[in-house]
Amino acid sequence: MAPRVLYAGLAADAPEWRTEMLKAAHEAGVEIDFRSAPPATAAEAAEIEYVLLTSDGPIADLSTLANAKAMFSLWAGVETLLSRPDLPASTPLIRMVEPGLTIGMTDYVLAHVMRYHIGIEETLERSRAKRWDDVYPPLSINRKVGIIGLGALGGDVAERLAFLRFDVRGWSRSLKQIPGGRGFAGMDALPEFLSETEILILLAPLTTETKGLLNAARLAMLPKGAYIINAARGPIIDEGALLAALDGHLGGATLDVFDEEPLPPDNPLWACPNVTVTPHIASVTRPETAAREILRQIRQSERGEPLENVVDVTRGY
């Protein structure tokens, strides 16, 4: 029988997910029973086998779906889903890892790293001022770029930056090798890691350990003039401490995520001259690539093989 798959994300996106999931199934030569209407009865909910989920979806009580074999978060970050008391503990929750999300994130991060590295805004200003004077940026081999979080996203960014010959360093909970770069792990290594990082990239999950990780003391460990690119979650940085650090110590920040989203119009970050605000668009799950990945996992599950990218609830990601 065709696996029963429930889409439980934003209603507006349901048609695209239907199209892409059915296309992926067709390509794979399998059938799925794709549903996007919230189950009307407990019995209907109980027969759902796979759930595609976002924290802003229509299911008021996720525990009604506890029979499901897996829930796929359509977002890479799962902290909001994990905070819901109705999330069934017995059903594996899978965080989104898919090529479109990874490529888009790497594109965003690398564009802003190159922008800070080469000094795009200074370049544009000199051109507008009709100035012809030699200014050579340092070479990538002499530019220290640090990444906090070395999962699917951070790991991909690290690998590309190393191939672009940056002096890449990564910090993570447990030590991870960075081909062509240097790994740091644990709180004890954080001061050394931060003190050498000229461009800092945040791609860690929001957990009890990473919440407020970049407080005033740690921001002060960054070299004067350092840049921050936060494409992870707002609360990993203490917003008040960041605002203070931007007024003198830091060179600037590009922020895609915030404590409150959309960023309120009166939030002082908007008016900071050295802050670039982007509206949580650094990357997005793309149904055309994500559907194939979800289907691949559904088929693995149906064959009795283990699921991948399962969230460890105690770890928080």
Add this chain to the structure above:
Amino acid sequence: MAPRVLYAGLAADAPEWRTEMLKAAHEAGVEIDFRSAPPATAAEAAEIEYVLLTSDGPIADLSTLANAKAMFSLWAGVETLLSRPDLPASTPLIRMVEPGLTIGMTDYVLAHVMRYHIGIEETLERSRAKRWDDVYPPLSINRKVGIIGLGALGGDVAERLAFLRFDVRGWSRSLKQIPGGRGFAGMDALPEFLSETEILILLAPLTTETKGLLNAARLAMLPKGAYIINAARGPIIDEGALLAALDGHLGGATLDVFDEEPLPPDNPLWACPNVTVTPHIASVTRPETAAREILRQIRQSERGEPLENVVDVTRGY
């Protein structure tokens, strides 16, 4: 006997070249007789074995150095040296290929590719206008980037762009393979190459064949909204045709090189809103890395082994 090496570039740079050449020799455990004063007599000129040369150097008559075993151009582009009637035909001229030059060029080109790809200026404008609206750029896998010229510089840029998952194409005189990309060769292939290129990078040498290569007809072959990055030589693009194409057809251009340099203050390119002028700084030979490369070749030559990167005078590079 220590090889007699004459530095014949700008006098201001002589001390740095002396330091770096002697350092490179010391590291290699060899001696060189490094001179930076122009030879006072014909006999003194005749005993020079290797010359480090720029077209703005102090030697009025290069033919006095015809005894040299090799002349090293300190610049990657040799068209001005080749145009000098006093350049001795019997002495191999070597164009500069060295890691610092390559890395700096790749940094510059990739920064501007990423800037156009992700839309950095639009990003900055939206942030300044406090706009929170979802705009996702296309993924690198769907962005067609074309490179004209696939030598040491163009080849390195192509390889890095392919690793960043761009849809990379390269056009060159003779067909070159691009790992992960697609090669085009010869004039017949130029229309197809141009018609698909959203971001065009120029890294070809200036020769009789490339002068005026991008004329009005060829600029019109680029898709509407295409961007150009010229880090090669100004005259490869017809400047008048470029100005016309920038007024509607092209999305914009970043230009590091011009028919006349410095770019005169009244040149209309300065005032073009979609043009970024950089003052021939895309890359530069860095003595600290170039000296090792020159010394490596001097040692090869002294052992009787063939020189590399020798300019083919009929080809022009």
